[in-house]
Amino acid sequence: MIELQDVTRLFGTTRAVNHVSFMVPRGSVFGYIGPNGAGKTTSMRILATLELPTEGDAFIEGLSSVNDPDRVRRRLGFMPDAFGSYSDTNCAEYLDFFARSNGLVGRERTRRIRWVMDFTGLRSMAEKPITGLSKGMRQRLCLGRALIHDPSVLILDEPAAGLDPRARIELRQIIRSLAADGKTILISSHILSELAEMCDRVGIIEQGRLLANDTVAGLKGNSQTHLDLIVVIDGETETAKTILSQWDDVSDVVELNRTLQFRVAGNRQRQIEILHRLCDARVNVLEYRVVDESLEDLFLKVTAGKVQ
């Protein structure tokens, strides 16, 4: 379990994190979204015991990252956005070093290193110096380092950055599998479509303040002020267009072939009502659907003008 309790972090007079609170239950994936400089990395670093909050506290598995950082670190795998490399070190030695540093000994250590190498697809790179790795390979190694001691909580800051599309899809599956295995995951990314698919909940942060914290579906429901609907008509579209134009709550009616797209004020509950009204007006509806909002749309909607 991950928990931030009313955390504030000041850098001089700048509030990098401003009274942020949220909780991520065990075995779930929490997506952390925000523009650059919003406070994502700072709050992740506070959880990872690398930064101290000016106010509030952060907890991992109920242990304070402020007062018991040593206990928190045993349960935590952190993948920062920047990769710190060592000269004259190859991938296997790098993982071996972090395995030793995390207290793994004997067979357990060697097995764990093998597993991480297979898992991250780095086996063929075992003897390659890490300074010569590509960005994507470094990301894999960084993820491997975070997983080496089998932590129960993972904090991943931009893990998909630099990965090719195939590796991104695999990463998504891996994260879901890790969550299914009981790991609690906090993940930030700029690729919002990916987060929508893998996260149980999403938090949107801007200028240090948490603006929203809900499931993607919940966010869509809460933030909706209108619906964009698409209707495919059997027969004459002109009549249907005229009928729609007469209704006060309908706007922006656009016709394309036998398809009409229009906007209705209100949320998803209006969807059925509009269909009933169309049928009552004897419009022959062949297909009827709502245009789904993407996480990008939601993000822009939630952040627009809230913190200025």
Add this chain to the structure above:
Amino acid sequence: MTDQGASSVNGAAADGDPQTSAGGAEHAVAELSLGGGGQAFPYPALALDPDASGFWGWVDRATERLTSLLNPILVKEARQSLKSKQFLITFFCLLAASCAWTIMGIVFNAPDVYYIPTGESMMIGYFMILSVSMFAFVPLVAFRSLAAELDEGTYEMLAITRLSAWRIVSGKMNSAVLQMLIYFSAIVPCLAFCYLLRGIGLLTIILVVAIIFITAMVLTALGLVLSTLAKGRTLQTFLLVGLVAFIVVVEFTCCGFVFSMVLPEQWSGTWFGFLAWFTVAASFVVLFVAAAAARIAPVTENRSTRLRVILFFQQAIWVVTIAYTAWSTGDFEWINDGLLYLGIFWLLVGMFMCGEASELSPRVRRGLPATYGTRMLFTWWMPGPGTGFMFVVATGVAGLVVLAGVGVFGVQTGAVRSTSVDTPPPIFAAMMMGYLLGYLGVIRLLAMPFLKRFGPSFVAPLVAAVVAYFLGAIVPAIIDVVIQGRISNQYSALHASNWGWTWDEAFSPRGLPAEVAMLILVVGAGVLAINLVSLFREFRLRKIAVPLRVKQDLADESENQLVESGSGR
């Protein structure tokens, strides 16, 4: 997963291997990976195959167990440095220089080398070669190594592992010692050759090597402390230049000492004497390593108690060393020298302690002494500027009193006789106590408002110290000019705040007047009394309970340990 390595993971888990199946994630996501794959086992870079059978498998596992006992930083740094160009170049240069010196020595000394002992002159060259590589390269590599960790963000990756700050810094120190041993091993044949040439004893060779080792260790530990002070490239460059300059000074001093004191005299003095001085140097190594670890440890940790314990033992070592040296030489001056350096040492240490944070984290407060008796005894060992001030004052005064007592006892028993100085140790000790109480108290009072405003830092006490010492020295001169129209050339009680003149007076044949020493002590006690008023808040801090979740975690840990020891891991 078709490869051998992966199937062994799955196989072990399926067999119910507790170690493997404990890593549940391995099982659940075994079929997933971020692509790649490639060649089958072995993992040549790891070298060890724990599942291998037979004799070599046993050797692998034994080696594995052995290296698991080592500090991970040492293992990593050894791997890194043995592959680095810098190490190869230095090692090659050292070998080349030793060979060149050996050939040159034989050529220039021929044919005398067959008849006359020439080991001593050859040793001069080997000393220079070994000391340059150990003093110049090892400390600078250690400085750069820790500074790079802090600069390039790799330290943060270490910080979130199980490694404590102490283990990280001591790992750096260990790897530096390993490098020293490798350099030393390269020159051992030359030292053996030197011994065979005669003219130098085995003990002298051992002593010279010991001097090089201990000096290089002090310099390396100093390099580690300095690297933790360097925030940003500019300051790092300045500190590096400062370290290099200091190394040059130490190199010349060490050369001077070895060439004039050790080599020509065919040293056969007391081993205890050298051992005592080596212990003093070693105590500084431990102090610097602990200080570097304290600098990089999280602020919620107790970063002070370990340092205070080391300082306490360091004082004990110093007192014993000075007492022994004074006793064995019969020289009274050693006591006063010891008192002077002890006072300066505590003034310096006290200045840093005044810059500590006054707020204790809940984590530190859990470890505060709880009962009346333990609070009386151990409050001074806990972090905080107030407790630090009292620790320095109490320990420093105790050390000065003991050392002065040794002097008095020595004079009474006739073991120590007065030579060139006329200030008896009790008077000298009273003067140093007065300065310690007075100056440290003033520094604390001056720095306090700035520490409250800008938070804990050693910069405010440092600036306060410079101001206090400068004013202490200059104000009597100003008063002289105002009263007499010129600076007096006669020392009087008016010049008591001028520490430099007072010390000069104390070491002169005239000696320091007892009434001046008492005046300094009384003023110092007055400043201490003023300070005591503001100290009570820190002493009122009480121990807090360990959170339930932490207790639970501790219980789980001990249960796991029991299970592991029961399964004979």
